[in-house]
Amino acid sequence: MNVDETALQMxxxxxxxxxxxxxxRTPEEALFNNLIHHHHYRGYxxxxxxxxxYLVYAQGRPVAGIGFSNALFSCPRHPEYGRxxxxxxxxxx
Numbered sequence: 001m002n003v004d005e006t007a008l009q010m011x012x013x014x015x016x017x018x019x020x021x022x023x024x025r026t027p028e029e030a031l032f033n034n035l036i037h038h039h040h041y042r043g044y045x046x047x048x049x050x051x052x053x054y055l056v057y058a059q060g061r062p063v064a065g066i067g068f069s070n071a072l073f074s075c076p077r078h079p080e081y082g083r084x085x086x087x088x089x090x091x092x093x
Contacts, residue, residue, distance in 0.1 A: 001031055004061050019057040028055060032065050 008015065023029045032053045037044035047069040056064035 001034055015058045021055050021057065022052065023055050024053045029053060031055065031062065035062060035065050
């Protein structure tokens with residue numbers, strides 16, 4: 001997959017409009033997975049449970065990837081954060 005990776009050095013106003021594409025279960029999902037695998041500090045692993053994936057485009061090229069998953073809230077304890085689901089739910093209330 002060829003993606004222009006040259007740095008964009010301009011203000012947000014000069015960048016122009018941003019387009020957000022939901023890419024879950026589309027041909028663009030492979031691009032999302034590849035970009036996250038190569039550019040995210042933890043790489044890419046398939047999310048557990050229901051999840052959404054978005055690519056943000058500017059000037060016809062992807063500039064950001066955003067993913068959401070509900071798995072964190074269904075685990076008894078998340079190993080990185082150490083909170084129980086009950087404690088997390090109480091904090092959200």
